[in-house]
Amino acid sequence: MTAAETIQLTVNHPTGHYPVYVGHGLLPRLRQLASSRGPLAVLTDSNVGPLYADQLAASVVLTMPAGERHKTLATVAHFYDQLLAAGLDRGATIVALGGGVVGDVAGFVAATYLRGVNFVQCPTSLLAMVDASVGGKTGVDLPQGKNLVGAFKQPQAVIADLDTLTTLPAPELAAGMAEVIKHGLIANPDLFEQLDGGRRTNDGGSDTFTGSVQALRPAAAVIATAIQVKRDVVEADPFEQGRRAVLNLGHTFGHAIEQVTGYETGHGQAVAMGLVAAANLSARLGYAPPALQGRIERVLQRWHLPTRIPSGCQPAALLQAMGRDKKKLDGRLRFILLRDVGDVFVTSDVAETAVLATLQALREKI
Ligand SMILES: NC(=O)c1ccc[n+]([C@@H]2O[C@H](COP(=O)([O-])OP(=O)(O)OC[C@H]3O[C@@H](n4cnc5c(N)ncnc54)[C@H](O)[C@@H]3O)[C@@H](O)[C@H]2O)c1
Ligand SMILES: [Zn+2]
Incomplete structure (x- = not known):
């Protein structure tokens, strides 16, 4: 191209x-x-x-x-x-x-x-x-x-x-990449693989991971593929009655982190942490292989995104913030979990103790 x-x-x-x-x-x-x-x-x-x-x-x-x-x-x-x-x-x-x-x-x-x-x-x-x-x-x-x-x-x-x-300022570019990575995780393993290696820019930019995030501008084809994932999901559920919920992968955790840090943590950065948390929780509950979390972390790091929850965020405070999220269904917390890259599902059947354990495990160690 x-x-x-x-x-x-x-x-x-x-x-x-x-x-x-x-x-x-x-x-x-x-x-x-x-x-x-x-x-x-x-x-x-x-x-x-x-x-x-x-x-x-x-x-x-x-x-x-x-x-x-x-x-x-x-x-x-x-x-x-x-x-x-x-x-x-x-x-x-x-x-x-x-x-x-x-x-x-x-x-x-x-x-x-x-x-x-x-x-x-x-x-x-x-x-x-x-x-x-x-x-x-x-x-x-x-x-x-x-x-x-x-x-x-x-x-x-x-x-x-x-x-x-x-x-576009570099943090905003990185924030957008969190959603691109999310789209790969939801429905396109090839996109996810591409973000994990290979050539990133379409205009002579760096192939290495050492440059600034601006030097890692994604190629047009990567952006188009990420749009395709969103397109396929909204076409299947135009009025947000079901499947569209999968677009919230990482967002139940992410919104809570945004709230508890008083919006100091940007949306994309919070979603990045949320993606790691979703993988951690999925493995904890036996749905996903434990190695999935590490794969996601590697891709996020390559695109200059954080993978740990700020140490100031108490797990109990995050859980409480999740309870206020409007994406609750019938009063129960709803999570988007992964079985693997490209294989996600929605569930309300998650024990609070497991959520708390994930939040604790991913807190930055001081
Ligand atoms: N409608 C939907 O389905 C949907 C989905 C996801 C998010 N959203 C909404 O999108 C919003 C977040 O969007 P966002 O991250 O683009 O935030 P934003 O619109 O605030 O843009 C981020 C910052 O970048 C600046 N900016 C944008 N383009 C620029 C460019 N090319 N050059 C220089 N500066 C530029 C903006 O002025 C702003 O300061 C939230 O309100 C969220 O609710 C809506
Ligand atoms: Zn988002």
Whole structure:
């Protein structure tokens, strides 16, 4: 594959389908790729807008402050005001240009403004490319918790321009890799193997593991394969009634670690620890071979991700935080466990003592 090639996937959903493009130099081609006519309203954030908005021939560029704490109804209301002031009617297309925060907010605006207008996703973070931009879930946080208000809104197209990753801060790139590794673990052993060795970049980057995480930028094919895993899962369960839960591998633990560290631990970094914990718990309960944990740790380390839970996180506090997670089913904690790479299942039948033992075993030793 040369750097110039664009990979195209198709996502089917209950009312149609849309293309996902992965490649270089795609933003200026948005109109053609998304077959969009009419005015474009680009919704972006204060980091991404100044870097890339001028590549889209937008009628209007509307900018929110960057960061999860602005993923709120107030930001949504502010966008409604600005769209109305710009005179945008139902013929307009809303374009999300940014990471998962912008994608979720802009998608919710597109789902609700004038009862819904066309929507295009241009994810610019690795996490948004491989996870948030595909599947149609949009929404915002409330003071009571994350993602508590939202809507399903399918885009016309997802355009992942890999050139944008050159400016993505290294910790954000690593965070996205945690989800890529997760997708390999959920359903694609070949992807997981590829992340464990072999060539990583498609543009002359380093083959070694000694460089910075930026030098380890994943190849277009790796990103496309990770998107395919998400695509296959959401196609099988478009409204999150069953199978989609497997996408939460590592997340029951991860969310608890985020909470207990007061969000000092980034989401991707917490998910990385959560993947190790899921493997540890799976082996402890006899589902997975004990060696699986070590394999996962090796891949995470190669992509500059942590594998141990910060020593300040008390197991009991983490367990309590898990109890508050909204992904509980019928009041029981729900875990995604592994039998092997590419073989995961959902269960609520896990003894708290086993969970506590895993949390204790993975705590960083001081
Ligand atoms: N809808 C879904 O299915 C789904 C799935 C997973 C996650 N999410 C949501 O996604 C959000 C997390 O997404 P995220 O990790 O992309 O966070 P983010 O959108 O906050 O982006 C991370 C940071 O990187 C910056 N950034 C993004 N792209 C950049 C680029 N190309 N160059 C320079 N800076 C750039 C952003 O401004 C931000 O500061 C969460 O709100 C989460 O709930 C949604
Ligand atoms: Zn995640």
